[in-house]
Amino acid sequence: MSRLTVGQIRYDLFQINETAEPGLNVDAYLLTGSRKAVLIDTLQESEALYDTVKRLTDLPLEVIITHGHPDHAGRGLRQFHEAGVPVYMHEADLPLYQNMFGGEFPGEWFTEINEKDVFDLGGITLETILCKGHTPGSIVLFDEQNRRLFTGDAVGSGMFWMQIEGCTPLHEFRQELLKLTERFGNMKNLRIYPGHRWQSPVQLNAQYLKDTLALTDQILNHTDNGRECVMEFAGKPLAYKEASYGMMSAYSYNPENL
Numbered sequence: 001m002s003r004l005t006v007g008q009i010r011y012d013l014f015q016i017n018e019t020a021e022p023g024l025n026v027d028a029y030l031l032t033g034s035r036k037a038v039l040i041d042t043l044q045e046s047e048a049l050y051d052t053v054k055r056l057t058d059l060p061l062e063v064i065i066t067h068g069h070p071d072h073a074g075r076g077l078r079q080f081h082e083a084g085v086p087v088y089m090h091e092a093d094l095p096l097y098q099n100m101f102g103g104e105f106p107g108e109w110f111t112e113i114n115e116k117d118v119f120d121l122g123g124i125t126l127e128t129i130l131c132k133g134h135t136p137g138s139i140v141l142f143d144e145q146n147r148r149l150f151t152g153d154a155v156g157s158g159m160f161w162m163q164i165e166g167c168t169p170l171h172e173f174r175q176e177l178l179k180l181t182e183r184f185g186n187m188k189n190l191r192i193y194p195g196h197r198w199q200s201p202v203q204l205n206a207q208y209l210k211d212t213l214a215l216t217d218q219i220l221n222h223t224d225n226g227r228e229c230v231m232e233f234a235g236k237p238l239a240y241k242e243a244s245y246g247m248m249s250a251y252s253y254n255p256e257n258l
């Protein structure tokens, strides 16, 4: 049984955390504009998410899924769909969501979302930016007025998973990260809100993007060859490598998928 905890980050931004033993600790974010609210991700197990969100806002609502992993497009999605709330996810993640990770809900439940799609909440606009890597359809959402970047797992949360099945080759991710870093890497007061906020003890900012790009380059040009690691994943041991640099404390990658 998982537990939901709501934190209010600002008057227009709530962090909804789901925690369960062992190992589940994931965040969704609720943004409330003057006309509309957007929920970013639907957590993993909890079916109480819809009621929790409805207690926080009575604005018209839309749901945006950052990527098709089961801890971000979880069971609570059903109640939103049944209430007629549009649920957006990039189509490149549908096969992964349904085949690899056994996603519960049919593709027709999802509305397509693409690069440059804009969601106008009234006082907050969210711009969609594709950042494939962690998954082929990972997106990030940029709130320009308030310099907030909602990133799911696309650039990790201080820890980063590029080692599992379904991740793109690292050099493809590098191109996407370069795009983000060129745009946001020197932006003062940028705040990054990732999918697993507990993994970083500090507020992630523009420097985090630069550090992640620097480390990606070090891995790709073999100036950092990482540490050998093994984890249990999907019931099997998974060998991978891990490296660290600056604000990126644990960058996990598959040395066979560079």
Ligand SMILES: [Zn+2]
Binding pocket: 067, 069, 134, 153
């Ligand atoms: Zn993920």
